[in-house]
Amino acid sequence: MPVTLNAAAPDFETAFAALLGAKREDSPDVDAAVADIIADVRARGDAAVIALTKKFDRVTLTPETLRISAAEIAAAAADVSAEDRAALELAATRIRAYHERQLPEDAEWTDDTGATLGWRWTPVSAAGLYVPGGLASYPSSVLMNAIPAKVAGVPRLAMVVPTPDGVLNPLVLLAAQIAGVDEIYRIGGAQAVAALAYGTQTIAPVDKITGPGNAFVAAAKRRVFGKVGIDMIAGPSEILVIADRDNDPDWIALDLLSQAEHDQSAQSILITTDPAFGKAVSAAVDKRLETLERREIAGASWRDNGAIITVPDLDVAAELSNRIAPEHLELCVADPDALSAKITHAGAIFLGQWTPEAIGDYVGGPNHVLPTARSARFSSGLSVLDFMKRTTLARMTPDALRQIGPAAERLAQSESLEAHGLSVTARLRKLNG
Ligand SMILES: NC(=O)c1ccc[n+]([C@@H]2O[C@H](COP(=O)([O-])OP(=O)(O)OC[C@H]3O[C@@H](n4cnc5c(N)ncnc54)[C@H](O)[C@@H]3O)[C@@H](O)[C@H]2O)c1
Ligand SMILES: N[C@H](CO)Cc1c[nH]c[nH+]1
Ligand SMILES: [Zn+2]
Structure with a gap:
């Protein structure tokens, strides 16, 4: 059985911390x-x-x-x-x-000292x-x-x-x-x-x-x-669905199973404002697990890593979601845009009940290689930028060096890095005759 939690219960923080800390892949x-x-x-x-x-x-x-x-x-x-x-x-x-x-775009500009600065992207x-x-x-x-x-x-x-x-x-x-x-x-x-x-x-x-x-x-x-x-780190798949009662429990059950069927280490979580809806989804998952081709993997994932969390309102749902930082987040609520505005950590967001996560896996357009294991707190899905790096560019003129060189000399002295300072001093001496 997946974990069932109630955000209003006195022991909720302990149980939620255990869910967040579960070592699904970091063994x-x-x-x-x-x-x-x-x-x-x-x-x-x-x-x-x-x-x-x-x-x-x-x-x-x-x-x-x-x-x-x-x-x-x-x-x-x-x-x-x-x-x-x-x-x-x-x-x-x-x-x-x-x-x-x-x-990304390259950039180049000349500042008020006459120095030309910029950057260039290369693969x-x-x-x-x-x-x-x-x-x-x-x-x-x-x-x-x-x-x-x-x-x-x-x-x-x-x-x-x-x-x-x-x-x-x-x-x-x-x-x-x-x-x-x-x-x-x-x-x-x-x-x-x-x-x-x-x-x-x-x-x-x-x-x-x-x-x-x-x-x-x-x-x-x-x-x-x-x-x-x-x-x-794009490890075993995860989905978090936030759903109100105005959803078909079977659709939500399938969305949860769509990630559970990847791997028994996958994780599927439902957060709902309606405990009766949570029970209906749980029953729908069990029913689907009777016949699903990959029922062994999906069933093990749901049993070992699944969770259904009841919350008093969608603000609490957003707060818990941000703490989970899921790979995929489905917002099956009346106003998904309003809820999305409160989400700060998620690999990919799927807005509204007509956007099953599986569309993102295949044909939506955004990348499906996404951060897992709460790493959406600090990383993003695969993008063109992952295959590129940025090289910075700087060109001084004699006048620019005259203006900003002395500050470099002072900072080099303060770091006791004599050759650094002298490389500037030698040029300034030449300029100043
Ligand atoms: N986060 C994402 O963006 C994303 C996208 C797609 C898939 N996934 C995840 O990718 C994973 C795919 O897993 P998979 O197993 O199907 O394929 P996989 O290619 O990741 O792993 C198969 C390999 O694992 C190695 N392996 C298996 N058991 C081992 C053992 N006991 N010791 C050492 N090595 C072992 C073997 O070398 C084998 O070739 C799933 O967890 C899925 O959820 C994640
Ligand atoms: N859901 C996976 C990312 O966690 C990607 C995928 C590929 N095919 C089906 N699904
Ligand atoms: Zn998938």
Whole structure:
């Protein structure tokens, strides 16, 4: 049974703190296993990746078969039905249009000293795109990773995707072809993240690793940060639905299950102003779990991590939501815009009962690679900016140096960094004859 809480109950704060503190993905066991995997890949390269892929994905590879060949990609793409291709292309078009609006502008100006200042954006040289594939297959995540990277102008896109028991959904390869991915390797988990970060005999290292994955992938990304850039921690999926009584309980139940079915570590929470509605949703979830294809995973997630919270009003709902900082937040209330204005921490907001979260997973346009585990307090969903960096520019004229140089000399003195000060002094002496 999921936890049921009442925000007006005396023990609410303790129970809510326990819900917030639950370690769904941040376990020391996972981190220790990941540390060993990364060390092995750093030491043995391809040999370690091949052994770990045999162990975790039950696939026997060689250095020659780590990379999926152009012929395999073409054959898989040709196998996809016209309807599936059209759906992927619609998704790609909408995701590209959304992300093109994120392209940042360079800037340059001259200030009143005559100094010219500014900044310039450039893409990373190589991006490693993690596409999950352990419990489900994610052609949509190929598009969500690769399209912003392409829009940013990244010259080399290297994608990794696990193929458990050697099986790979052809739509994953078609999506990679549509989005313009350059290299695809059939590996996953922490070993794939380590291979992208440190390189192996076959896989050249990248500069930035993006994409969602399970707890092992999330832990590996945390560990390789610094050697490479990462986008964020996009671990097991989460949804928080705030709903009033004027909703169909079955719709809300399905929205909760849509994220629960990703992973038993996923989390689905309902906050409602009406306890009777909460009970109706709970019954609807149970009914759906009788027949849902992925009922084992979704049922375990709902039982272990699910929650239904009753609140006195929507202000309290917004306050609790901000403390949860969910990956996805659905606002199924009469005035979703008014409630949205009170939300300060959420990866993505879905406004109104006609906007199921699943639209955002596939075709809405915004990115579905989003911060989990309360990291929406300090990070954002994947965007074009994740594949770019900003270089600052400064040009002094003799006059500008005359005006602002002396302050630099003083500050260098105060930091006891003599050469810093002298590099300015030498120029000022020349200027002052
Ligand atoms: N936050 C987001 O933006 C977002 C988007 C899509 C999916 N997701 C999440 O991504 C995850 C996908 O998970 P998945 O499992 O389907 O695929 P995955 O590719 O993330 O993980 C599969 C890999 O995990 C590794 N692994 C599994 N068990 C292991 C063990 N005991 N020890 C070491 N390594 C092990 C294996 O190497 C395997 O290849 C789900 O949690 C889903 O909710 C999140
Ligand atoms: N809901 C996931 C992000 O947490 C993304 C996804 C892909 N396919 C279906 N869903
Ligand atoms: Zn989803």
